[in-house]
Amino acid sequence: MYAPFHDGLNHRALAMLRAVDEGRAELTCSREPDLFIDGVPCCDQFTAHLLSHDGLIEPAHTGHFGQRVPAVLTTAGLAAIAPAPAAA
Template sequence: MPQASNDADLNHRERATLMAIAEGGAELTSSCEPDLFIDGLACCDQATVHSLARRGYIAPAFTARKGQRVPAVLTEAGRAALGLAATAAA
């Protein structure tokens, strides 16, 4: 599992991307280097998206077939980086 970096390591673009995902309407493609779509439009900074995924801040909501779009979610580390409360386990 990817290791989350120190929250201070996040730049403005990374924080903005995390906030967009937190607001909902974001999807990731299921792949080793996921692409992000927000409200159906491709994110223009896929390098940031790939970095956030590798560092463990974002993930697909569930496992899907390769290339399929699935809802994007913040991991516990991603929520912590934004100072959001942890979600209750279902």
């Protein structure tokens, strides 16, 4: 099991968020959006669904049911991958 980071996000979830931030990810338009990274279905769709439902990622624009559209980070998603402030 991975150690949790940033409000409960593990290494895999953070890597998925970074892939979205790098413009390498797509979401399917559906109630349970599937995440594709570099054109390949993500191996952890459960986490992809959580990232979407928790408001960390979203489709860049609306599309037809089942259509893949670019994924983008929300403000909360950007905050989740922001470097921690340096200790004083």
